[in-house]
Amino acid sequence: MADAAYGSLPFKEAIAFFRQKLDMPSERWADVWRDAHNRAFMVAGATKTDLLADLRGAVDKAISEGQSLGAFQKAFKEIVARHGWEHTGPASWRSRVIFETNLRQSYNAGRDDQIERIKHKRPYALYRHGDSEHPRELHLKWNNLVLPVDHPWWDTHSPSNGYGCKCKKFLLSEADLKRRGLTVGQAPDDGDYEWVDKATGEIHRIPRGIDPGFDYRPKTPAALTEAVAKREAAKPALAERLPERMVESAFSTAKGVTAQGVSDLLAQLPAPQREPLAAFLTAHPVKTLFIKQTEMGKGVAGLKVAPAIAEYLGTDPYLVRAFYHSRRASATNGFTAKNWGHLVIKVKAGDTLKAVDMQAVQAAAAEVVTDAHANTGPRQWQPRGTSGESLRRHWSISANVGGKQGESAQRLSTWLHELGHQVHFWAGEPDLTGVGLLTEYAGKTRMEAAAEAFAAWVLARDAMVAHFPELAKRVEAMLAQATTASRKGEKG
DSSP states (O other), X not given: OOOOOOTTOSOHHHHHHHHTOEEOOOSSGGGSOGGGGGTEEOOTTOOSHHHHHHHHHHHHHHHHHTOOHHHHHHHHHHHHHHHTOOOSSOHHHHHHHHHXXXXXXXXXXXXXXXXXXXXXXXXXXXXXOOOOXXXXXXXXXXXXXXXXXXXXXHHHHSSOOSTTOOOXXXXXXXXXXXXXXXXXXXXXXXXXXXXXXXXXXXXXEEETTSOTTOOSOOOOOGGGHXXXXXXXXXXXXXXXXXXXXXXXXXXXXSTBOOHHHHHHHHTTSOHHHHHHHHHHHHHSOOEEEEEEGGGGSSSHHHHHHHHHHHHHHTSOTTTGGGGTOOTTGGGOSEEOOTTOSEEEEEXXXXXXXXXXXXXXXXXXXHHHHHHHHHTOOXXXXXXXXXXXXXXXXXXXXXXXXXXXXOHHHHHHHHHHHHHHHHHHHHTTOOOOTTSOOOBTGGGSOHHHHHHHHHHHHHXXXXXXXXXXXXXXXXHHHHHHXXXXXXXXXXXO
């Protein structure tokens, strides 16, 4: 692929825009939002000041000297090697994103600075679509749109309008309009959409056609830099701006299923379960993907969510599908793995945790435990290698919760089951068999026995203590061991 070019770069306004920025170490691209990018230089994941300084120097050189992408990529690799930085994604992809985003926004800001000086002569602005490999539908629609240069529409729609967007804005005079056969149009009303920061739960309203974080006007307000620096310094920490919650984060493609929603339900648990569970999640903040069945497959839906999931998990965007793909998506409700730090839970678009009755969920789980003790479950079953009286059990905790309280409630019980696997891994995979078989599914493997016992304990501890006291004791020991473990597999 040929190196990118950016009009008449270098030019002084573009250079001035970039050089007035403040260095801002950050873990994620969303740590600096919207027009704060006008005053802040950041690279997601670059938290050390010396690393950020070297990256900034390379970008500055690219802008001021009009360097090619290839030259910047060479410098990028040298900086990464020098600092031992473990960035997400391949070096070629990551360096291109840094290069193109900073150069385009610097160019556009420089152009905006020029516009301010000559707009009295050329009072109209023209939106021109670029030559992106995968053009956005609305960007094509806006091509050749003419509006007054000071129209508020430009405050959110001035290019660039997303990663890889090559659209530009040009100034025109009355004579230019006549010569080109253009007329001043009406600002499009394409609506907006809700974007949720998957890692924090913060909700933003963004105009359609604009990528998250790009709904601002690149400009060079050097005089405001100091004021913005003070504002950012005074801003409360993110933890203070968000409701307190037990589950730190979740990525969800169902609006009604969120980290806050799970936390609100867990907060209703009795203290003997809630407090040890909270301690484990503090020690090991497991992430969660709440995604739809189609997104677990190999089709378009799975590809569409790949970049956002890669960002959330902090992993390679080209390999990320291995972390949420399932060949049996239709037959599974959730899954995880020993070497993962996340769970995958299947959801539907209409699921909502706000409608879940937590007391009813607990009652459904307690019914499973009570029926297991009395051997009165709905399914007759003979464990392999045994003889004698058949067992009568429920299929699983989640199946009974879902059957009694619906699919939204089942998401919580499935989440607890999969979390149980992670607790089991962190605790060194202790054997919880031989002291009570709660469900037919628990009889599949030692791992499933542990996960089912954990979910039952969280939701119905009193019933388990009454009917399976030794199993309850082992679950509590497993959870305590998992919480204090420094790595998975430590034996207690």
